[in-house]
Amino acid sequence: MEGKGCYNRENFRKEGVILPILEEIAVTLPRADLDLDETLDCGQCFRWERQEDGSYTGIVRGRFCRVERQGDRVLFHGVDEDDFQRVWRPYFDLDRDYGSLKAQFSCDPILAEAARFAPGIRILRQEPWEALCSFILSQNNNIKRIKGLVARLCAHFGDPVEGGFSFPTPERLAPLSPEDLAPVRCGFRAGYVLDAARRVASGQIDLDAVAAMDIDDAREVLQQIHGVGPKVAECALLYGFGRMECCPMDVWMKKCISTLFPCGLPPCSQGVEGIAQQYLFHYSRCHPVLFR
DNA sequence: CGCCAGGCTTCTA
């Protein structure tokens, strides 16, 4: 991987404001190992906005970025070297070789087919709190609406940053009441979000400690939160803590497993079941007829 | 309008 700073001046228009973009980082990465649509719009994250030119804008750890594919290169606009190393490189899981991972998955014909269908999927390493909170909001909900909930949560309670709003901290949410969250329109999930915020803000649940825990202990701790069950905990651990062995079992994956993998996921996915899951989840949703 | 959504809690038998 090459990460090289240059200074192409350009302007990027967003919501009527012209933001001066002074820096960009270019990384060489084959299209087959990162597709922006497949990765940023496959239900693992809810904050990225697709632009008309196919690039995406998003905010991670309070930093705004526009990501663009250009041939074999990925351009991170508005990013300096420090932020690239600190934020975007881990976020896009750039140090993992997805090519060899997919080669490994080819030991199973169905998994191979799913990976071939959307080879540009990667698992993002999101902020732990944001992932936890987002997937609490995701329950009994559809992806389109989840995005709306998260956007309103950020707009009302996040801090204004370049390009939009940061994701609100647990400390910001903890003192609120469910009525305070009314403008978010997240329904019965308001109480769940607040319980999570209070436990994290108070230190009763230490997300840094969770990150270092044995996986079953981590699952147990997260499920102490009201409104966090097996699925949400698994999503938080996979997408927020980089625990690739975690395999969220939503309705689609349950159908997929029962019809195609009655004996469980194949051995070649051992230890990275969560990544295999993302290919299978996407494949299942795009071929609903195969899964009744 | 009715059905359903990257589920979980609570109630019931």
Added chain:
DNA sequence: TAGAAGCATGGC
């Protein structure tokens, strides 16, 4: 202890 009902909201 397993299974169903209830949950807010809105996209389709």
